[in-house]
Amino acid sequence: MAKDQDKIIGDVTTGEYKYGFYSDIEMEQISKGLNEDIIRTISEKKNEPEWLLDFRLKAFRHWQTMKMPEWANLKIPRIDYQDIIYYSAPKKKKSPESLDDIDPELKKTFDKLGIPLEEQKHLAGVAVDAVMDSVSVKTTFRETLAESGIIFCSFSDAVREYPELVKRYLGTVVPYTDNFFASLNSAVFSDGSFCYIPKGIKCPMELSTYFRINASNTGQFERTLLVADEESYVSYLEGCTAPMRDENQLHAAIVEIIAENNAEVKYSTVQNWYPGDKDGKGGIFNFVTKRGLCRGENSKISWTQVETGSAITWKYPSCILKGDNSTGEFYSVAVTNNFQQADTGTKMIHIGKNTKSTIISKGISAGHGQNSYRGLVKVLKNATGARNFSQCDSLLLGDKCGAHTFPYLEVDNQAAIVEHEATTSKIGEDQIFYCNQRGISTEDAVGLIVNGYAREVINKLPMEFAVEAQKLLQISLEGSVG
C-alpha cells in the first residue's frame, strides 16, 4: 500500500494543469521597471484624467515608504519589482467596436478556456468581462444589462464614461495606503471590471470577470469596483488561469465592494492560477486585497472562494459591517499541494448594531503544501448585538504538509457573541478502505471524501460553477493520499 501511495502521489503531482498553454498574440508592452515615468506612461496609454494620475502617483510615493509584509506564515522569495513589466496588452488594430476587430488568436484563447466571447455561445445568464494581462478585451452583454440601468464594463471604460461614479467610490474601501500590495496596485493598475447596480434592481444574470495572464515577465494588477445601490442584488464571479512557466509571476489585485441599504452582493471566486510544478518551480504569487463595505442598513456581502491554484496565496476577503443589521459571510476552501503555500482568511469588522458574520474555512493540505487560516473578528464598542460564528477546519493528506490556524479576536462590546470552532483531521485510511471495499478506487475515494469535506462551501457557489469547482478540487488533489 505504501508503495502504491507513493506511486499515486507521483502520478498526481505531475498532474495536468489544463490551462497551462501560451497564446502567441501580438503584444504591446512597455519596458521593465517601476518609477514615476512608467506610471505616467500607463496613465497616458489609457488617456486618463488628471485626478486618476494623481491618485496613482500618491499611491506610488506612499508605496516607496513601505516594506513588504512579513507577518504571513509564508516563505516568499525576494521579488525584484524593477524586473517586472507593468503594462502588457494585446495589440489593438482599432478600438474593438465589434467582435470582428478582436484578434482571432485572442478569441481562440478564451474559447480554449471555456469563456467564449460571443454572447450567443455563452452560458445562458452569465455576462463576462475578459481580461488578458493588463487590459479588458471584451465585456459581453453590456447592452442587455444597460437596459435595466446596470453598468458592467471594463475599468478603463468606466473611467472614461462614468468618471463621477468611479471618482466617488475608488479607494473608499481599500485606500491606496492600505497595505504594500494595495498601494502597488493603486499605482500601476491597468484595468479590471466596474459594476454598478442601480437602486431596486436585482441583476438578472451572473456577472463575472475572467482573468488570464499570458505574457511572460509581466505582472497583472487589476481592480474590481462593485457598487450595489439600495435594494439591489448581484451575484458576481471571478475565475483565473495562467500559462505554465518556470518563473514566478505576480498578481496583485484589489476588489472593492460597496453595499448600500438593503443591498446584497454575493462574490464568488474560483482561483486556479498556475500553481507551479511538483518541485515548486514557477507559479503565480497571488497577493490580493479584497474588501467589502456594508455601508447601508440590512446590507449583506458574502464571499465564497475556492482556491486551488497559485504558488503563494496571500488573501483575506473582508467585510466592514458598518450599517446596522448588516451581514458578512466568508466561505472558503483552500487547497495546497506540492509546494504551494496559502495564508488566507478574512476580517469581519463589526461596527453597526446587530451585525452578523459567519466564517467557514476549509483548508486542505497535501504534498509539501502549507495552509494557514488567518482571521480577525473585531467588534467595536457600539456594535451591540453583534454575533459571529467561525469554523475553521483543516484536512491533511500525507505527513509532509502542514495546516495552521491563526484566529484573532478583538471584542470591545460586552453584549457581543463570538464563537470559534476549529478541527484538524486526516483522511483516514479506514475511510479510503471503506470506499475501496465498495469498489471505489483510492483516487476517486479521495475526491469523494474531499468534496464531502468541502461541501458546505461548494454549495454556496452558483450551480454550474459548483460542478466545475468539484472537478477542480479532485484534479488538484488527485492521488495525494496519506
Add this chain to the structure above:
Amino acid sequence: MLIIKDLKAAINGKQILKGISLEVKAGEIHAIMGPNGSGKSTLAGVLAGREFAEVTEGTVTYLGKNLFDMAPEDRSKEGIFLGFQYPIEIPGVSMVNFMKTAYNEHRRHKGLEPISASDFLKLMREKKELVEIDSKLTNRSVNEGFSGGEKKKNEIFQMAILEPRLAILDETDSGLDIDALRIVANGVNKLKRPDNAAIVITHYQRLLDYIVPDVVHVLYDGRIVKTAGKELALELEEKGYEWIKEHV
C-alpha cells in the same frame, strides 16, 4: 467459490492467523464463531484486502483466481462484500452519491453504461424496502450520526444494492437489539441465491436462529478447531467457549 489453504497472517509481527483452511461453495452459508481475539475480524479483513495484516503464508483462491493479486476495489467489483463490524463515517458525502459511485464502478467493471440518476433512485427505493431501512437514512451522509443499529442496517442495504457473490459479514449482529437483528438477518436471507454465498462471522449463536448456516466453524487462537453442521452452534452456546479450549 472460495478456497482458503493454510492461511497465516500477522499484525505488527504478531501471528494472528495460524493456518486456516476452508472452502465455501456457491449456495452455502458458513458461520465462523469464536471468542474475542481468536482472529475472526483479521480473517475478514485479509479476505477484503485490508492492509493492517500481513499474509505470511498460504493461498486464497476466489472464483479460480489468486485473491491476493487483486486490489481491494477489484475484489469488491468481482463480488466480495464486507459488512463492517464498525462501519466508517464519511462526513458530507451523501449515501446516494456514495452508493451511486460504487454501483457505477461495479457496472463499468461489467462493461455496462452508468445508471441514470432516476433509475438509481428507483433501485434504492426497492432495496430500502427489502432491508426495511428508514428512507431518511439514505438522505444523510454516509453513516454520519447513525446509531449502531442504523449503521448495521445500512451495511445490509449496501449489500442489497451491490448484490455480491460472496458476502462476508463481520459481527453484523453485535450491538443489535432483537428487532434490528431480525431485519439484518431477513436481509441476508432474502438476498440468498443458489449462485452466491455468505460467511457470517459472529460471537453469539442468536444470529444463527435467523440465518441458518450450512456449515459452522469454530475459530480459536488463529486456527479452525472444529467444523460441523448447524447443530455445532447450539452445542457451543450450551457449553461455552471453555468447552472448545478442552478440545484444542
